[in-house]
Amino acid sequence: MGVEFVDLFNQWASSYDDTVSGNDPEYKEVFEGYEDMLELLAGLSISPVMEFGVGTANLTRKMIRQNKVVIGIEPSSEMRRIANLKCPEAAMYDGDFLNYPQLMTPIQSIVSSFAFHHLTTSEKIEAIQKFDDKLESEGQIIFIDTLFKDEAHKQALIKDAEKSGHLNLAQDLQEEYYGYLDELKEMFSNQGFEVSFKQMNKYAWLIQAKKGE
């Protein structure tokens, strides 16, 4: 469930860090300011943190350097292998947004970068319900991900990508489950979270959802 992209991530793992550092022209704008965005997210997180879709542990490492306890969840074995090499201090587990080991650690922050869009709408709703159960009172969900302001914005971004010859990106924007701002706002609000959004680059947004007392 929600892990249909894992084969792709196993293959992408060895060159993933090249892509996020801007070396892939198709995805340069998607990852524009990547390190700064992750640094901001890391700084907002409160320990102990649970991180989903850790990839090659770029965000994980930043939180560990801030002396935070991080429990990482990642479904791709190749991504996990690299993450363990780059960040042996974090506890990494096989799992995904919906299925993961139930640990006793009280979680203050649930974080994720560039991964929540792998879930369909109903899976996102289910994941948010589970996060609510998992988080301590006043805990926070803090995500960075591509999202669309609305349908017109989605179509404009797809057209833009096509015009630039970025056909893989255009296909991703069409086929992956990037959320719409209002839809995500409703999902978090319905679960009782106070949510805010901040645009970080042409594609990526910071999503902060705070649980009540």
Ligand SMILES: C[S@@+](CC[C@H](N)C(=O)[O-])C[C@H]1O[C@@H](n2cnc3c(N)ncnc32)[C@H](O)[C@@H]1O
């Ligand atoms: C674009 S990468 C982002 C990696 C890292 N968080 C970063 O910011 O560079 C997406 C990651 O999400 C993982 N992923 C895919 N489906 C997932 C799911 N259903 N639950 C959790 N993680 C998932 C992938 O294996 C991959 O490591």
